[in-house]
Amino acid sequence: xxxxxxxxxxxxxxxxxxxxxxxxxxxxxxxxxxxxxxxxxxxxxxxxxxxxxxxxxxxxxxxxxxxxxxxxxxxxxxxxxxxxxxxxx
Numbered sequence: 001x002x003x004x005x006x007x008x009x010x011x012x013x014x015x016x017x018x019x020x021x022x023x024x025x026x027x028x029x030x031x032x033x034x035x036x037x038x039x040x041x042x043x044x045x046x047x048x049x050x051x052x053x054x055x056x057x058x059x060x061x062x063x064x065x066x067x068x069x070x071x072x073x074x075x076x077x078x079x080x081x082x083x084x085x086x087x088x089x
Contacts, residue, residue, distance in 0.1 A: 004045045006030045007079065012041070043079070 005028055006014065010033030018024035029042040046054065054060065064071050077083050 001044050001046050003027050003029075003049055004043050006041060006043050010041055012039070015040070 003025065010030045012030040015029055015031045017029065020027055027042055032039045032041070032049040060064045060076070062074060062076055064074065075083065
């Protein structure tokens, strides 16, 4: 899975993270400040093997580096599909 340029039409301003941190992969994202929240949205592309595995039922795992602090809230979605929690209501 690799990060890609954020989808056109996403709100916010384009930002880059880890550009001067060679131990991390550079991440291009959109930053949007809305009230007290503030959001960073990045887009990811699965390669052919990853797409096949997901289609066959494999889960996608998310690892957050918290540096021993509390994790931030995370929303993981498939572009164009409403999150399951919103569909269950």
